[in-house]
Amino acid sequence: MIEQTQATTLVGSTDGKGAALVLKDVHKRFVQRGRDSHVLRGVNLTVGAGKIVALVGESGSGKSTLARTIMRLYRPDKGKMLFDGVEVGRIRGRSLKDYRSQVQMLFQDPFASLNPTHTIRTIMAHSLPANRARMSRREKDELFASSLARVGLNPPSNFLAQFPHELSGGQRQRVALARSLAAQPKLVLADEPVSMLDVSLRLSVLNLMQRLNEELNIGYLYITHDLASARYVATRIAVMYAGEIVEEGTADEVIEDAKHPYTQLLIQAAPDPNRQTRAMVDTTIFRGEPPNLTQKIVGCPFQFRCPHVNNRCRTEAPNMVEVGEGHKAKCHLFDV
Template identity: 45%
Template sequence: MTDVPLLQTVGLTRHFRMGTGLRRARLHAVDDVDVMIREREIVALVGESGSGKSTFARLLAQVHRPTAGEIHYRGRPLSRLRGRREKLAYHGDVPMVFQDPFSSLNPAHRVAHGILRGLKLHRPELDGPARRAEAERVTEAVGLTPAAEVLQRFPYELSGGQRQRVGFAQALAYRPKLILADEPVSMLDVSIRIGLLNVMTRLRETEGVSVLYITHDIAGARYVSDRLLVMYGGHVVESGPTEEVLADARHPYTRLLLSAVPDPRAPLDVGAEAARTDPPQLIDPAPGCRFRARCPLAVDACAQVTPRLTELAPAHSAACHMAA
């Protein structure tokens, strides 16, 4: 690994405008997020629905433009990318695999169409036969065999797990450095999920790619990730090595997630205790901790000062006034 992170965000923020005229407001989907992803690293981003995970991924994929802050790729700010060639190169290096394996594939075309089209766009140095050979290689790399037969099928002829593997094959065809996997197994049966998680770990080992794995499932995060990021109300509230965070959670929200899953190998379900409390206020929020209404440790400072992510142990940080 080099000293320069593969990807790093500094104060990354995304607000969405709501309403018109005097009723105009802003939804704070992602606020002041600092995250680092290194070469050949799998980082899991965990949180409940609405915590800002997918918005964060779309900022990295440049689907949304940041309201504030910056994304650095290999030390270079993305705001300095100029021209179609540089932007296309970044999209090839940092592709996204979406949650719904069916809607992300064109039902009118065979599986080969999307992979070959991506190869033609992102790897123009390949001629027709070379593109075909590469399409078969990446299809086999994600566990779809025989590749030549799979490439000739239509999406409706594949299972959900197979379609999601095709999504990874499309991303792999670009020779990516970082794959943004936005809840890629959440719509699949539990029995199929382990196979997709193994695909991610195998791609890291054989292809040298990093993965940002976005999920609400602590079990899956523990299985594949090197580091864990916990997100709540648009903020990253805890980060650190996965096993250390799970064994010694410092933020009350992380502890809530773990208390709802006594066995981290079980799927995440925050349960009735969490459901009885209000979600965080994200529309023009006041300063302070956004978890304070649900927090058993809240003090006066929590309603007045937004806590910053602070290192409490080597490589282990939490954003909490009461963390120690």
């Protein structure tokens, strides 16, 4: 009975305002060869209704694990995940299917995420929720054609009978996006969606995501290691390190007035043609390696690389504190 109520809530949210995803103290660990890896450690994040939020961090910071946990490919070990006010961290069965129809995922490699043995029509049909799977072939084709046209694949009829290997990389990623649109989602988790595309195609895909956000009020969690694209496409940026959100704010504030030393490291490491070589900050002061997540971390996880580390950092984990209007950072420099 509870599960049916949750399913009704998920499907019945038709206020036109999109979805709001709220993560509260989300944890996820994996056990391999008897050793625990705490990949997500108390993640708190909100993706507002119809907003684009960028999640930025280096490889191994937990970004993709967080996306798969949100999709419920992994079940969180602790914490809450609220979607339209409904707790989705423990739902299953029909409720889980309904949730996944409203929260779609856009993967990094469009060729690997599209079944090479199926036509585009079949691939898109597999994304339909149960209430649309019973549509006639003509109705489905009209829906697929509309989705393909919306992402710029025209004429749509030329693509429905094709196989993924017959398309370019940019076209495949657009098909992947059209597949998610066919399910009429409220939120898309875009995991490095442009990193495997030619530079000339990346901007067109980012512009497409922005246009769909404006036209359909679709929210995005844009996962990337590229600060430039994050600032271009997102209204807010959350910076992730060692399974934690260490800084969050508007895109301009995080880039122009970064507070956390890790965010500063990411900015300094990014190529900038306008930055004079002699004025560059020496990134060698950020020595060390990311912490081993199979071991318990005492204190701040960035202490091993931080130029401002002190005894408090080695013994006490910092809290997330306000460092400006809507701007937060998890660092003892501000947690006083």
